[in-house]
Amino acid sequence: MIKVKDLTFSYQKNKQTLHGLTFSVSDGEIFGFLGPNGSGKSTTQKILTGILNGYGGEVNLFNQSIVIKQKEFQEKIGVLFEFPYLYTNLSALDNLNYFASFYPRENCRDIFELLEMLDFKNDYLKKPVSSYSKGMRQRVSMARALLSNPQLLFLDEPTSGLDPSGAVLFRKIIEEEKKKGTTVFLTTHNMVDADLLCDRVAFIADGEIKALDTPKKLKEKNSNHQAKIDYLYQGKSTTITIEIAELGGGIPFPHDEIISIHSKEPTLEDIFIHYTGRGLS
Amino acid sequence: MWRGFISILKKDFKLILSSKFFLLALGSLILYSCYINFVYVKLDQDIYPVYIYDPMNTHTRVSSEVTQVDTIEDLKEKYSDGYSVGIDASSIESEIVIVTSGITSTDNFRAAYALSLLSPESSYTVENIGQNDKEMKNRREITSEFLFFELAAVGFLGLASLIFKEKQMGVIRVHGILPVNKSAFIISKLCLFLLSDLVFTCLLSIINLGLSAGWNVLPVVFIQAGILSIIMALAGLYCAIRVPDFKQFSLLYLVLAIFITTPVFLAAQTNINWNWINYHPMYHLFMGMKNSYFSTPSVGSSYYLVCALAIVLLFLLVHRALTHEMAKEG
Numbered sequence: 001m002i003k004v005k006d007l008t009f010s011y012q013k014n015k016q017t018l019h020g021l022t023f024s025v026s027d028g029e030i031f032g033f034l035g036p037n038g039s040g041k042s043t044t045q046k047i048l049t050g051i052l053n054g055y056g057g058e059v060n061l062f063n064q065s066i067v068i069k070q071k072e073f074q075e076k077i078g079v080l081f082e083f084p085y086l087y088t089n090l091s092a093l094d095n096l097n098y099f100a101s102f103y104p105r106e107n108c109r110d111i112f113e114l115l116e117m118l119d120f121k122n123d124y125l126k127k128p129v130s131s132y133s134k135g136m137r138q139r140v141s142m143a144r145a146l147l148s149n150p151q152l153l154f155l156d157e158p159t160s161g162l163d164p165s166g167a168v169l170f171r172k173i174i175e176e177e178k179k180k181g182t183t184v185f186l187t188t189h190n191m192v193d194a195d196l197l198c199d200r201v202a203f204i205a206d207g208e209i210k211a212l213d214t215p216k217k218l219k220e221k222n223s224n225h226q227a228k229i230d231y232l233y234q235g236k237s238t239t240i241t242i243e244i245a246e247l248g249g250g251i252p253f254p255h256d257e258i259i260s261i262h263s264k265e266p267t268l269e270d271i272f273i274h275y276t277g278r279g280l281s
Numbered sequence: 282m283w284r285g286f287i288s289i290l291k292k293d294f295k296l297i298l299s300s301k302f303f304l305l306a307l308g309s310l311i312l313y314s315c316y317i318n319f320v321y322v323k324l325d326q327d328i329y330p331v332y333i334y335d336p337m338n339t340h341t342r343v344s345s346e347v348t349q350v351d352t353i354e355d356l357k358e359k360y361s362d363g364y365s366v367g368i369d370a371s372s373i374e375s376e377i378v379i380v381t382s383g384i385t386s387t388d389n390f391r392a393a394y395a396l397s398l399l400s401p402e403s404s405y406t407v408e409n410i411g412q413n414d415k416e417m418k419n420r421r422e423i424t425s426e427f428l429f430f431e432l433a434a435v436g437f438l439g440l441a442s443l444i445f446k447e448k449q450m451g452v453i454r455v456h457g458i459l460p461v462n463k464s465a466f467i468i469s470k471l472c473l474f475l476l477s478d479l480v481f482t483c484l485l486s487i488i489n490l491g492l493s494a495g496w497n498v499l500p501v502v503f504i505q506a507g508i509l510s511i512i513m514a515l516a517g518l519y520c521a522i523r524v525p526d527f528k529q530f531s532l533l534y535l536v537l538a539i540f541i542t543t544p545v546f547l548a549a550q551t552n553i554n555w556n557w558i559n560y561h562p563m564y565h566l567f568m569g570m571k572n573s574y575f576s577t578p579s580v581g582s583s584y585y586l587v588c589a590l591a592i593v594l595l596f597l598l599v600h601r602a603l604t605h606e607m608a609k610e611g
Contacts, residue, residue: 051457051608074460085451087292089299101288102459144455 001027001062001152001183002048008056009043017043019207020057030174030184032198032215034191034272040207041187042156048185049079049154061152075103078150082157084137088130092120092140095129096147103148114143119169134161142170146177153177156187171197191268201268205276215268222271223263230259285461289469296446297473302439306481309435310488313427317489321423322416331395332359335370344398366395375399386554417494424489425574426550428502429567431485432478432509433542437517440474441530444521448606453522457607467599471514478510479503490574501573508588509566515595522602562591 002025009018018040025031035041046052047059050066050073059066061073086095096111115125118139124132129140138161145153158174159167174184174197188194194201195215202212211218225244230237233255244263246252266274297303331347333340334356350356353371360367360378367378377392447453456466482502487495524530545567548558558564565584 046608049458051454071460071462074458077458079455079458081451081454083451085455087296087452088450089296090292094295098288098292099455099459102285102461104284 001025001029002031002185003060004044004048004057005059006057007044007047007059009040009047009052009054011043017207018055021204021207021209023202023209023212025183025185027183028178028181029199030178030186030197032194032201033185033187033204034189034194034201034268035204036276039204041204044204045154045156045185045187049077050074075107075148076151077154078145078148078152079154080141080145080156080158082160084134084141084161086129086137086140086144089128091124091126091128092132092136092143093125095140096143099144100147107149108147109149111143111147114146115139117173118143119166135163135166138162139166142173146173151182153182153184154187155184157189158186159188159190159193167193195268203272203275210275211271218268218271219265222266222274224266226264228262228264230261231255232257232259285459286465286469289461289465290472293443293469293473296443297439297477300439300442300446302442303477305435305439306431306477309431310481310484313424313431313485314488317420317423317427322419324419329391329394330359330365331368331398332356332365333368333370335368337370339370339375340399342400347395347398366391368395368399384551384553417490420489421494421498421574422571424485425571428482428485428506429509429570431481432506433513433563433566434538436474436478436510437513438534440470440514440517441521441534442527443470444518445527445530448521453603454607454609457604463600463603463607464596466603467515467518467596470518471511474514475507475510478506482506486574498574498576501576502570505566505570505573508585508592509570511592512566512588512595515592515599518599519595519602522599522606562587 002023004024005022007018007021008016010016021040021044033041033044043052047055048061048066062076064073066073087098090098092115093111096114100108100111115122120136120139120143124136129137132140138158142158145155153174155174159170162170171193174186178184184197186194186198198215200212200214201218203210213221226241227244227247228239228241229251230239231251232238237259240253241264242252251258332350332355333343333347334350334353335343347368348359350359353369356367356369356378359365361380363380363382365379369376369378377395379388379391381388382391444453456463483495483499486499486502489495490498520533521530524533541561541563544555544558545561545563547553548555548561548564549567549571566588569584
């Protein structure tokens with residue numbers, strides 16, 4: 001679906017933002033693109049969505065260079081921006097009808113079904129967007145991104161501004177899109193989203209990809225293979241950290257009751273800091 | 282490629298409606314028309330009143346428009362207003378006395394006019410190129426000036442406020458990923474403002490010149506109004522896209538108003554003579570508009586060629602600025 005080879009980009013002379021990124025995203029995959037502010041992830045997304053030109057290297061979407069048929073591939077993509085960019089003087093319905101008018105009618109999804117799927121309050125359907133909460137605006141923005149039934153979906157912080165139940169709903173919708181065969185390029189700071197949704201993640205910092213793999217493999221590679229055990233022995237509660245390999249023959253110390261066993265697996269954020277030397281804020 | 286153009290037009294129309302631009306234009310139309318009909322055409326000031334002090338009755342055939350005064354003090358009092366012209370015929374040689382206007386050409390004109398009234402029988406050959414009573418002349422003059430002001434200033438501001446609204450909502454960036462030609466985004470706004478300006482031009486001309494005179498000049502006026510409207514709309518679009526906020530835009534607008542349009546009004550409306558004004562593009566647009574109201578086509582094909590080139594250049598600049606704005610950080 002996406003093939004990027006030696007991608008470079010500079011906003012100013014002598015100051016390169018992207019230093020030869022190479023990665024590919026398969027059809028139907030959810031690909032996480034994680035990086036701190038200023039790392040080059042937005043620039044990469046802008047190039048992939050055809051907003052930015054003047055880059056170096058090769059970028060192929062749908063097995064075609066994006067330079068050649070930009071308008072044609074824009075019909076096949078959906079983009080959710082970090083902020084809900086909508087006409088605030090128009091209603092959700094007017095906004096969605098407006099954006100739908102740019103796509104072939106036969107490709108467009110039913111606006112009412114979309115909004116229902118996104119748990120949008122029907123009372124607000126004809127009220128101006130200026131009266132909506134951030135969560136409601138985010139729902140309309142997601143509906144806009146999904147309107148054209150895209151084959152490739154770019155999502156930038158999709159769960160930002162949503163309450164926990166809204167975030168769960170959005171994750172469910174993203175997974176359903178994947179089941180339908182949609183490829184998802186997910187840009188986020190949210191490690192929970194990345195961990196739960198992504199088939200593979202790429203860590204980008206200073207315009208370079210520092211690591212790229214499945215969350216599971218990244219965790220395995222960076223695990224210290226230890227387990228933390230809480231137990232009771234002779235009426236006393238104790239915690240001990242031991243090598244997981246030692247557990248092969250059972251619990252290797254005297255105890256009356258095991259309260260919990262946790263592998264000391266690193267989080268994605270720990271791994272990110274390990275590779276890049278800085279956090280994701 | 283142009284799918285959705287009608288939707289952009291409809292959306293822009295709704296945005297303009299919500300920005301109260303049409304209300305502002307209607308307000309301007311009423312204000313200008315009231316001023317023209319109830320104030321301006323009634324300002325019937327005579328051309329340079331001329332007074333003569335002639336104790337020895339040296340000049341026996343002076344025009345009836347010259348007023349006799351009895352004393353030299355009376356004469357002094359009359360010409361002291363800085364506008365009237367005095368003729369002191371108390372000595373052998375008559376003298377023209379004026380308080381200078383500060384502009385040599387105007388002073389010379391006032392003196393020549395006073396002298397012409399001393400010997401009114403001299404005949405002059407005048408080529409009559411049209412009929413214009415004084416009131417109609419005044420109406421045409423002030424209508425053209427108001428129209429120029431409205432199209433240059435108010436249209437420019439109206440379009441800028443529309444763009445700032447869209448910038449504030451962030452929706453310009455969304456258009457970067459939509460399968461629509463970016464030119465459609467610009468052309469829809471140009472179409473709406475052009476249409477609105479032409480309707481304004483039509484109403485202003487007919488209300489203030491009358492149906493017959495207004496209708497007669499409209500075809501030529503429409504061309505000038507169209508050129509000015511498109512140029513100002515493109516300039517407004519460019520400035521509004523490039524300038525980050527409305528405060529900075531207001532400052533830029535002030536600079537534009539002071540340094541660009543003021544010399545044009547001064548050069549065209551007063552007797553100030555600046556040779557460099559011929560290189561000022563707004564001066565030609567202003568004169569083009571004014572001449573169109575008098576049905577005096579003073580412009581050649583080079584004028585239209587330069588205007589067309591300016592429109593193309595501005596359009597390309599706006600297109601480039603829009604592409605840049607769409608790629609901006611969220």
